[in-house]
Amino acid sequence: MNALPKIAITSGEPAGIGLDVCVKLAHTALPAEIVVLADPQALQARAAQLGMPLTIHTDVRPLHSHAGDGTLTVLPIPTAAPVVAGKLDPRNGRTVLEMLDRALAGCQTGEFDAMVTAPVHKGIINEAGIAFTGHTEYLAEKTGTAQVVMMLVGGGMRVALATTHLPLTQVSAAITQASLTTTLRILHHDLVHTFGIPQPRIYVAGLNPHAGEDGYLGMEEIDTINPVLTQLRAEGMQLVGALPADTMFSQKNLAHADAFLAMYHDQGLAVLKHASFGQGVNVTLGLPIIRTSVDHGTALDIAGSGQADIGSMLSAIQLAIALSHTRKTHHK
Numbered sequence: 366m367n368a369l370p371k372i373a374i375t376s377g378e379p380a381g382i383g384l385d386v387c388v389k390l391a392h393t394a395l396p397a398e399i400v401v402l403a404d405p406q407a408l409q410a411r412a413a414q415l416g417m418p419l420t421i422h423t424d425v426r427p428l429h430s431h432a433g434d435g436t437l438t439v440l441p442i443p444t445a446a447p448v449v450a451g452k453l454d455p456r457n458g459r460t461v462l463e464m465l466d467r468a469l470a471g472c473q474t475g476e477f478d479a480m481v482t483a484p485v486h487k488g489i490i491n492e493a494g495i496a497f498t499g500h501t502e503y504l505a506e507k508t509g510t511a512q513v514v515m516m517l518v519g520g521g522m523r524v525a526l527a528t529t530h531l532p533l534t535q536v537s538a539a540i541t542q543a544s545l546t547t548t549l550r551i552l553h554h555d556l557v558h559t560f561g562i563p564q565p566r567i568y569v570a571g572l573n574p575h576a577g578e579d580g581y582l583g584m585e586e587i588d589t590i591n592p593v594l595t596q597l598r599a600e601g602m603q604l605v606g607a608l609p610a611d612t613m614f615s616q617k618n619l620a621h622a623d624a625f626l627a628m629y630h631d632q633g634l635a636v637l638k639h640a641s642f643g644q645g646v647n648v649t650l651g652l653p654i655i656r657t658s659v660d661h662g663t664a665l666d667i668a669g670s671g672q673a674d675i676g677s678m679l680s681a682i683q684l685a686i687a688l689s690h691t692r693k694t695h696h697k
């Protein structure tokens with residue numbers, strides 16, 4: 366097996382900073398073979414807008430590590446409409462999904478070892494007539510995976526979510542004993558087998574203020590969360606909780622927890638992004654393929670301006686490389 370991982374980067378919403386990040390990536394060396402899925406014309410135009418040199422290769426080249434010499438290997442996915450930095454166009458909604466489909470297919474056939482996703486704009490894909498809530502849910506559906514777990518890594522912590530892109534009014538109903546059990550099993554399994562932590566300590570948040578205050582501020586802890594924790598502790602998992610979310614991320618807990626499980630998106634991600642926005646990584650656990658992503662969105666306000674930071678993309682690629690090596694070692 367090839368020792369140099371081959372990583373597919375989907376460039377995401379073309380009006381956003383995904384293209385800026387890819388142009389900057391051309392100038393950063395990495396210990397992997399990198400293939401960017403993008404519209405070559407739009408990419409070249411963004412490089413010109415940024416005033417950065419870029420040479421695009423769309424032919425199949427012999428195996429080489431990403432030199433950071435201003436060149437990019439690009440797998441062309443043409444946009445349906447011309448791309449303007451900062452201006453969304455629903456006609457390009459489907460293009461974004463074509464990139465994901467192509468990268469996923471390559472990961473499934475072994476053409477790629479992992480996919481790393483630049484940000485997409487969920488709203489414009491829906492405006493294009495395609496129901497879409499996020500990469501996480503999309504890749505789960507496309508791979509026929511009943512349940513996956515979104516986990517972000519950054520600021521010295523790992524934060525996983527019991528629910529992902531859901532309106533708050535639907536969160537409580539979505540957290541069932543069955544879903545929470547599966548989430549914790551996936552999280553525990555990946556912490557052990559992918560992140561190499563033999564006996565991970567997982568700190569679990571409650572859903573309600575003060576973890577429900579013994580039922581006076583909500584019943585989800587008593588009815589759903591605590592029974593699941595009790596059951597899984599009996600199986601040997603080290604679980605702490607259900608904890609009041611407002612103090613769960615204290616420095617003391619940070620020193621002891623291998624991962625935190627938040628009940629919903631902003632309960633966990635507001636904390637993690639406060640600590641590490643721009644450097645964090647989003648990783649989907651439980652998929653049959655390796656997928657990591659940036660921790661930021663399309664940043665339409667700065668697309669084409671040169672202000673886009675590539676720290677999170679570099680962290681996402683580095684984690685994808687590490688996970689590719691781990692998977693290859695286990696499958697030897």
Ligand SMILES: NC(=O)c1ccc[n+]([C@@H]2O[C@H](COP(=O)([O-])OP(=O)(O)OC[C@H]3O[C@@H](n4cnc5c(N)ncnc54)[C@H](O)[C@@H]3O)[C@@H](O)[C@H]2O)c1
Nearest residue numbers: 483484485486487488658661662663664666667672673674
């Ligand atoms: N991985 C993903 O696909 C992903 C992740 C988060 C948000 N989103 C989507 O992105 C869209 C916009 O989301 P948002 O406005 O909430 O968040 P955002 O991350 O796009 O922007 C928040 C702020 O951070 C700044 N910013 C973001 N990334 C930056 C970078 N790399 N360098 C410098 N500054 C940066 C932006 O300019 C903006 O001021 C939404 O449609 C959202 O769903 C996608």
Ligand SMILES: N[C@H](C(=O)O)[C@H](O)COP(=O)(O)O
Nearest residue numbers: 499500501502647658660661
């Ligand atoms: N929840 C992610 C975040 O806030 O960073 C983001 O929306 C991307 O999610 P997907 O990877 O599912 O697109």
